[in-house]
Amino acid sequence: MxxxxxxxxxxxQTIDVTNTLHGGISEPVIKLSQHQEYRQIxxxxxxxxxxxxxxxxxxxxxxxYFTHHIxxxxxxxxxxxxxxxxxxxxxxxxxxxxxxxxxxxxxxxLPYNELANGYHRDIPIGTQ
Numbered sequence: 001m002x003x004x005x006x007x008x009x010x011x012x013q014t015i016d017v018t019n020t021l022h023g024g025i026s027e028p029v030i031k032l033s034q035h036q037e038y039r040q041i042x043x044x045x046x047x048x049x050x051x052x053x054x055x056x057x058x059x060x061x062x063x064x065y066f067t068h069h070i071x072x073x074x075x076x077x078x079x080x081x082x083x084x085x086x087x088x089x090x091x092x093x094x095x096x097x098x099x100x101x102x103x104x105x106x107x108x109x110l111p112y113n114e115l116a117n118g119y120h121r122d123i124p125i126g127t128q
Contacts, residue, residue: 027046028043028044028045028083029043029044029045029046030042030043030083030084031043037111037112038109038110038111038112039092039109039110039112040107040108040109040110041064041084041107041108041110042105042106042107042108043064043083043084043105043106043108044104044105044106045066045083048066050101050104050106052066052067052068053065053066053106054066054067055097055099055106055108057088057094057097060087060088060094061085061086061087061088062084062085062086062087062088062097062108062110063082063084063085064082064083064084064085064106064108065080065081065082065083065084065085066080066081066083067079067080067081068080068081088110090115091112091113091115091116092110092111092112092113093110093111093112093113096111097109097110097111098111
């Protein structure tokens with residue numbers, strides 16, 4: 001039976017084989033917190049080095065992933081593993097999202113924008 005969606009059966013099978021051949025992948029640790037000026041995501045993936053982690057915004061989606069490199073028949077293949085994938089809320093200033101490493105933990109800060117406190121304005125009532 002063919003699944004509907006974005007991921008093909010072939011990719012699912014490849015990921016399954018990759019997971020089996022390499023002894024599995026450590027589960028990432030994700031900590032979410034809210035602060036007065038921003039939200040914060042802290043991520044740690046045991047066994048994954050900083051140079052393999054990526055943070056991207058794609059169509060208002062925040063994606064954090066790492067790549068696993070596998071050699072097959074002399075060809076190096078990069079297989080992505082998504083750690084975090086969520087839409088960016090309207091009250092987050094997407095242009096100012098920042099990421100950094102601190103003590104081996106990837107920290108992504110999502111600062112609030114002016115809509116964080118809601119949108120308020122008086123609407124004048126006209127007459128005809």
